[in-house]
Amino acid sequence: MTPGAKRRSSAGGADVAHPVRPVAPGARVAIVVGSRSDLPTMEAATQTLSELGIVHELRVISAHRAPALLEGFIGKAEASGVSVFIAAAGLAAHLPGVIASRTTRPVIGVPMKGGVSDGLDALLSIVQMPKGVPVATVGVGNSTNAALLAAQILAIADPDVAARLTGHRAAQAQAILDDPTNAG
Ligand code: AIR
Numbered sequence: 001m002t003p004g005a006k007r008r009s010s011a012g013g014a015d016v017a018h019p020v021r022p023v024a025p026g027a028r029v030a031i032v033v034g035s036r037s038d039l040p041t042m043e044a045a046t047q048t049l050s051e052l053g054i055v056h057e058l059r060v061i062s063a064h065r066a067p068a069l070l071e072g073f074i075g076k077a078e079a080s081g082v083s084v085f086i087a088a089a090g091l092a093a094h095l096p097g098v099i100a101s102r103t104t105r106p107v108i109g110v111p112m113k114g115g116v117s118d119g120l121d122a123l124l125s126i127v128q129m130p131k132g133v134p135v136a137t138v139g140v141g142n143s144t145n146a147a148l149l150a151a152q153i154l155a156i157a158d159p160d161v162a163a164r165l166t167g168h169r170a171a172q173a174q175a176i177l178d179d180p181t182n183a184g
Contacts, residue, residue, distance in 0.1 A: 013098040020072040023080035029056040029150045030077045032070070032099065034089035036060050038112050042088050045110070045143035052151050052164045057082065063089070070095075078086045082149040084108065088134075088143065091115045093122040096135045106153050108136045108146045 020044045023030070029049055033042055039060070057077065061070045077085070083105055086169070087096035090112030100107040111122035119140035127137040137143040155162035176182065 002061035018066075018069045018072070020069065020076045023077050023082065024055060024057050025080075026055040027057040027077070027080060027082055029086060029087055029147075030073075030082045031056060031058045031086045031088070032073070032095060033058070033060050033087075034062045034093070034095045034112075038056075038088045038090065041108070041112060041141050042086075042143045044087050045086060045088075046149040048144050049151070052147075052161060052168065053129055054151060054154065061095075063095040067098070070098065072101060075098060078103060078105065084153050086106075086110060086146045086150055087142075088146075089114055089126075090119065090122045091125075093125040096126050096137075097129050097133065099131045100129070100135050106136060106139065107148075108149050110138055110143050110146045111140045113141050127140065 021064060031042060032046060033039060043057070046056065046058060059073055061073060063070055074085075085099050085103065085105060085107045087099050087107055088094035088110040091114070093109065096107050096109030102170055109126035111119050111126050113119040115121040123137070123140050126135055129135045136156075138149065148168075151161055151165055155165050
């Protein structure tokens with residue numbers, strides 16, 4: 001089949017095979033979101049990773065709308081040296097679980113606000129993975145914690161990232177010490 005040609009999946013659904021755009025050299029974390037509407041929430045994750053000096057890659061891939069592209073991206077990301085996946089999705093948030101089914105690298109799910117009880121549906125969809133394929137889950141919309149957890153995983157084997165994380169913890173503690181209610 002030529003690239004870009006339409007094909008039928010074994011389940012009978014239409015899917016489109018796409019060539020996967022190359023992953024940024026040196027990327028160690030891949031962030032995948034189910035929709036462009038998730039991007040504003042994930043800005044805190046990209047900012048946190050950048051502050052910690054962690055090269056990352058961001059893609060918008062819905063697991064059920066473009067499964068072939070998602071599978072191709074996971075393989076390319078792994079081959080490029082991505083060690084941790086962060087997956088953000090709302091509603092029936094299967095994206096983190098689908099990614100986890102295709103890799104043994106850690107997957108951190110970020111439930112998006114909206115839907116039932118403003119994200120409870122996505123939270124339960126992500127945290128309630130049946131046994132066998134785990135997904136780490138952070139709070140609804142808490143993409144900062146997803147980035148920090150990804151950094152902590154990398155820090156196990158990377159002293160530079162570990163040192164930056166220690167500095168980050170110290171800075172946030174200092175901010176509390178400097179609060180007018182504590183200072184003086
Ligand atoms: N979504 C998209 N494909 C699969 C899922 N779970 C989620 C997105 C977004 C919500 O559905 O992650 O949070 C609404 O997406 P859209 O594109 O319909 O606005």
